[in-house]
Amino acid sequence: MAEPLLQLSGVHTHIGPYHILHGVDFAIPAGQLTMLLGRNGAGKTTTLRTIMGLWQASSGAIRFDGQDITKNSTPNIARAGIGYVPESMAIFTDLTVRENIVLAARSGPVDSARLDWMLGLFPALKRFWNLPAGNLSGGQKQMLAIARAIAEPRRLLLIDEPTKGLAPVMVRSMIEAFKALKAAGETILLVEQNFYAASALGDNVIVMDDGRIVHSGAMREMVEDKNLQQRLLGLSLDAHQ
Numbered sequence: 055m056a057e058p059l060l061q062l063s064g065v066h067t068h069i070g071p072y073h074i075l076h077g078v079d080f081a082i083p084a085g086q087l088t089m090l091l092g093r094n095g096a097g098k099t100t101t102l103r104t105i106m107g108l109w110q111a112s113s114g115a116i117r118f119d120g121q122d123i124t125k126n127s128t129p130n131i132a133r134a135g136i137g138y139v140p141e142s143m144a145i146f147t148d149l150t151v152r153e154n155i156v157l158a159a160r161s162g163p164v165d166s167a168r169l170d171w172m173l174g175l176f177p178a179l180k181r182f183w184n185l186p187a188g189n190l191s192g193g194q195k196q197m198l199a200i201a202r203a204i205a206e207p208r209r210l211l212l213i214d215e216p217t218k219g220l221a222p223v224m225v226r227s228m229i230e231a232f233k234a235l236k237a238a239g240e241t242i243l244l245v246e247q248n249f250y251a252a253s254a255l256g257d258n259v260i261v262m263d264d265g266r267i268v269h270s271g272a273m274r275e276m277v278e279d280k281n282l283q284q285r286l287l288g289l290s291l292d293a294h295q
């Protein structure tokens with residue numbers, strides 16, 4: 055089997071005096087969408103922040119594309135091709151949608167084919183192109199944050215709860231956009247609490263609890279196995295959304 059694009063091995067993270075991640079192991083295969091599930095406080099955001107170098111792993115190893123990135127700085131990890139969309143969307147509300155996207159492409163102007171592709175994923179952004187991003191709805195702001203993350207080609211996208219607090223119609227648009235990202239061959243690690251979105255999109259699923267991985271496997275296997283769901287749903291998912 056080919057080496058996974060991202061591999062965490064025995065990763066521990068401390069935040070100040072608190073021991074948050076307790077030996078996290080998982081692998082992200084290239085070209086697939088992997089769901090990271092787990093109840094509030096399980097350690098999902100801490101895992102993404104540790105991959106990005108925003109928290110330093112206290113032990114264990116993180117390998118990306120064959121390189122050990124465990125001790126790399128956040129800018130170097132971003133430069134290696136990992137895009138990160140945090141829970142609180144990273145956008146500039148005073149700048150227009152266009153300016154937000156232009157600024158996100160650090161290596162020069164976004165080429166027009168890429169721009170057309172991005173605006174095809176998120177048509178609402180086209181409508182508000184020259185308006186301050188502060189005018190967008192919560193869901194549209196989330197879409198702009200994702201569009202910023204893909205303004206440049208990325209090897210891997212880490213996206214933290216993009217459907218949180220969104221109305222069902224917005225969740226459906228977000229699912230469509232992720233389906234298109236998958237079809238374009240992007241590799242994505244997506245934190246999600248909404249079972250409907252998770253089961254519609256995931257190729258693979260990882261479940262965390264209490265700073266540990268308690269399950270990893272194919273999403274289809276989890277959708278088909280009611281016993282497994284019962285065991286994990288309470289740990290991981292809002293099954294009612």
Ligand SMILES: Nc1ncnc2c1ncn2[C@@H]1O[C@H](COP(=O)(O)OP(=O)(O)OP(=O)(O)O)[C@@H](O)[C@H]1O
Nearest residue numbers: 069070072074092093094095096097098099100101
């Ligand atoms: N800056 C911090 N200082 C102290 N403890 C923290 C800090 N950030 C997170 N934690 C703790 O680490 C644990 C994991 O938090 P984390 O944010 O990773 O969980 P999560 O799975 O993303 O939860 P949620 O679904 O609510 O976003 C929690 O117990 C949390 O209180």
Ligand SMILES: [Mg+2]
Nearest residue numbers: 098099100141
């Ligand atoms: Mg979180």
